[in-house]
Amino acid sequence: MTELSYLEHGHSLKSWLLTTDHKRIAILYFLSITFFFFVGGAAAALIRIDLLTPEPDLMSNEGYNRAFTLHGVIMVWFFLIPSIPNTFGNFLVPLMIGARDLAFPRLNLLSWYIYMLGGLFTLAVLVLGGVDTGWTFYTPLSSMFANGNVILAATAIFVVGFSSILTGLNFIVTVHRLRCPGMTWGRLPLFVWSIYATSLILVLATPVLSITLVLIAAERLFGVGVFNPALGGDPLLYQHLFWFYSHPAVYIMVLPALGVISELVSTAARKPVFGYRFVAGSSIAIAIIGFLVWGHHMFVAGQSMYASAVFSFLSLAVAVPSGIKVYNWTATLYKGHIALDPPFLFAMSFIGLFVVGGMTGLILAMLAVDVHVHDTYFVIAHFHYIMVGGTVSAYFGALHYWWPKMMGRWLPLVWGRLSAIFIFLGFNLTFFPQFILGYLGMPRRYHVYPAEFQTLHVLSSAGASVLGLAYLLPFTYLLYSLRHGEKAPPNPWGATGLEWTVPSPPPQHNFHELPTVDGPPYQYPVEPDTKREGAHG
Amino acid sequence: MKVVAPLIAVWAALLALLGMTVGASLVLTGTPSLVASLGIASAKAALIAWVYMQLRREGGLMRIMALGAAFWLLILLGYLALDYLTR
Ligand code: HEM
Numbered sequence: 201m202t203e204l205s206y207l208e209h210g211h212s213l214k215s216w217l218l219t220t221d222h223k224r225i226a227i228l229y230f231l232s233i234t235f236f237f238f239v240g241g242a243a244a245a246l247i248r249i250d251l252l253t254p255e256p257d258l259m260s261n262e263g264y265n266r267a268f269t270l271h272g273v274i275m276v277w278f279f280l281i282p283s284i285p286n287t288f289g290n291f292l293v294p295l296m297i298g299a300r301d302l303a304f305p306r307l308n309l310l311s312w313y314i315y316m317l318g319g320l321f322t323l324a325v326l327v328l329g330g331v332d333t334g335w336t337f338y339t340p341l342s343s344m345f346a347n348g349n350v351i352l353a354a355t356a357i358f359v360v361g362f363s364s365i366l367t368g369l370n371f372i373v374t375v376h377r378l379r380c381p382g383m384t385w386g387r388l389p390l391f392v393w394s395i396y397a398t399s400l401i402l403v404l405a406t407p408v409l410s411i412t413l414v415l416i417a418a419e420r421l422f423g424v425g426v427f428n429p430a431l432g433g434d435p436l437l438y439q440h441l442f443w444f445y446s447h448p449a450v451y452i453m454v455l456p457a458l459g460v461i462s463e464l465v466s467t468a469a470r471k472p473v474f475g476y477r478f479v480a481g482s483s484i485a486i487a488i489i490g491f492l493v494w495g496h497h498m499f500v501a502g503q504s505m506y507a508s509a510v511f512s513f514l515s516l517a518v519a520v521p522s523g524i525k526v527y528n529w530t531a532t533l534y535k536g537h538i539a540l541d542p543p544f545l546f547a548m549s550f551i552g553l554f555v556v557g558g559m560t561g562l563i564l565a566m567l568a569v570d571v572h573v574h575d576t577y578f579v580i581a582h583f584h585y586i587m588v589g590g591t592v593s594a595y596f597g598a599l600h601y602w603w604p605k606m607m608g609r610w611l612p613l614v615w616g617r618l619s620a621i622f623i624f625l626g627f628n629l630t631f632f633p634q635f636i637l638g639y640l641g642m643p644r645r646y647h648v649y650p651a652e653f654q655t656l657h658v659l660s661s662a663g664a665s666v667l668g669l670a671y672l673l674p675f676t677y678l679l680y681s682l683r684h685g686e687k688a689p690p691n692p693w694g695a696t697g698l699e700w701t702v703p704s705p706p707p708q709h710n711f712h713e714l715p716t717v718d719g720p721p722y723q724y725p726v727e728p729d730t731k732r733e734g735a736h737g
Numbered sequence: 738m739k740v741v742a743p744l745i746a747v748w749a750a751l752l753a754l755l756g757m758t759v760g761a762s763l764v765l766t767g768t769p770s771l772v773a774s775l776g777i778a779s780a781k782a783a784l785i786a787w788v789y790m791q792l793r794r795e796g797g798l799m800r801i802m803a804l805g806a807a808f809w810l811l812i813l814l815g816y817l818a819l820d821y822l823t824r
């Protein structure tokens with residue numbers, strides 16, 4: 201019982217920077233990812249301020265292009281893709297499957313250093329004046345005409361891709377090889393299933409992006425004709441290769457969030473997840489079907505209409521496994537004894553926003569409608585509903601849910617509830633007007649617009665300031681809880697899962713003796729270790 | 738030496754294939770050139786997978802996984818063909 205926790209095991213900087221403990225590496229990721237979240241957020245703030253009036257007021261055209269490119273690059277590759285897998289996945293996968301660490305602890309640390317190296321390249325791009333191609337790096341703009349730091353930015357993404365690949369590889373091997381006795385595939389927590397599915401995508405898709413970026417560099421530096429028609433290349437080939445990675449990548453961003461929500465919902469309802477097999481299987485189905493739909497980004501780009509028709513049909517099919525999850529969460533909540541704790545509020549806002557994002561995805565996947573709304577704010581709103589409304593809410597939900605486990609401190613529930621509500625309101629105020637703007641014809645990536653769009657843009661910018669403050673809020677009270685929060689018991693929420701059987705924070709090697717599992721997952725109800733006031737109000 | 742010999746043999750074979758790629762690109766044009774270079778490239782990839790990536794020592798599951806990766810490449814190439822051949 202007197203065993204030191206992973207946090208107490210060495211206090212020097214070296215004990216952190218050379219650690220191979222998956223829990224400490226998770227914290228390293230958490231700190232660095234939070235940093236990039238705020239850098240990307242600062243770029244978003246510049247964009248929203250500039251859009252307050254129809255005239256360009258803050259930035260030049262070029263500067264505006266650079267702001268949204270940096271925002272996209274940082275948010276996609278330095279926040280969303282690593283966010284849940286590399287922090288919570290790292291921390292929780294070994295604990296959840298009854299292992300002492302990931303399969304390759306040193307590779308795990310290397311993956312963090314590679315992430316940081318990629319991050320340094322990105323900061324160098326920022327300091328040297330940025331890049332203006334958009335996060336999509338479409339050719340021939342990126343390979344011929346753009347005059348920003350294209351190569352440097354491509355290098356940053358190339359480098360960080362290796363971090364993704366190594367992490368994915370590590371999770372796959374860990375889930376195959378390190379499950380404790382009795383932890384069969386049918387007993388894995390759904391979060392582990394979703395991280396496993398995500399890892400498959402990471403390993404299969406990321407190399408294609410890396411090669412594509414190398415091809416851009418080859419064309420830009422040496423004039424090798426791949427994408428430039430003047431050199432015998434084809435610009436649409438770039439879009440094919442890019443989206444072969446990037447559509448699956450959107451599922452890299454959302455699948456881990458779906459896994460988090462399954463955990464939060466069953467804990468909040470004190471009921472087993474409805475249809476465990478279907479929820480687990482739908483993660484794998486999403487990972488696979490997600491590779492078959494990328495052409496829906498190219499409906500108006502000159503792709504053959506037969507290809508478009510096939511891609512449109514398959515895109516509609518992705519909705520089926522996503523729908524399964526939403527229905528099963530709803531069925532899990534039905535007649536549950538629901539505790540209105542912060543994680544649950546984040547989970548509810550995830551479900552609502554994910555449904556809006558997914559349904560508008562179906563609208564976009566219909567060929568004729570997409571001709572009207574392609575490259576407008578409708579698309580912007582669609583993917584922000586999923587990536588920000590969905591994934592970022594799930595990220596904060598996970599942060600509140602596992603914070604007592606990770607830090608050993610209880611958090612102020614009232615503040616947690618308030619920030620869940622403010623994030624939900626701020627988010628909708630920011631992005632709902634963008635659906636209308638887009639439908640009315642406001643194109644994306646412009647900072648000059650007709651005067652009649654101003655009201656909606658002002659609403660959106662107002663929402664963004666609410667959202668920005670609401671995102672800051674959790675960091676203040678969570679930091680406060682580190683010093684002043686009550687000590688957290690092993691199982692404060694009354695949840696199932698091996699991570700709740702060890703002390704909070706967990707000891708350095710997780711388990712004294714490797715546990716043995718002898719029943720199905722989610723055997724609710726479980727009594728929490730503490731009686732809390734208002735927890736079930 | 739037992740371990741190193743096959744590695745060196747494969748390395749020499751890869752260099753020879755590289756020479757053939759260069760040679761073919763000088764001699765052939767059009768479709769024959771394309772077929773030749775893709776064929777040689779596949780031979781190189783197969784050698785690397787079989788010897789360097791140790792597939793020749795692995796069991797069935799591992800080989801199926803490797804085929805899975807090749808299948809993923811087929812998805813990419815298949816859809817590309819769908820677009821290019823029906824445009
Ligand atoms: C039901 C599932 C989904 C469908 C059918 C769908 C469909 C679409 C379509 C057709 C577009 C292209 C619109 C256009 O440019 O004209 C699009 C764009 C986009 N979607 Fe989705 N989507 C779905 C889910 C998701 C998810 C889960 C994410 C992220 C986690 C996501 C992120 C994006 C992004 C980032 C873009 C815009 C990329 C860009 O042009 O910069 N989508 N979606």
Ligand SMILES: [Cu+2]
Binds near residue numbers: 497
């Ligand atoms: Cu897509």
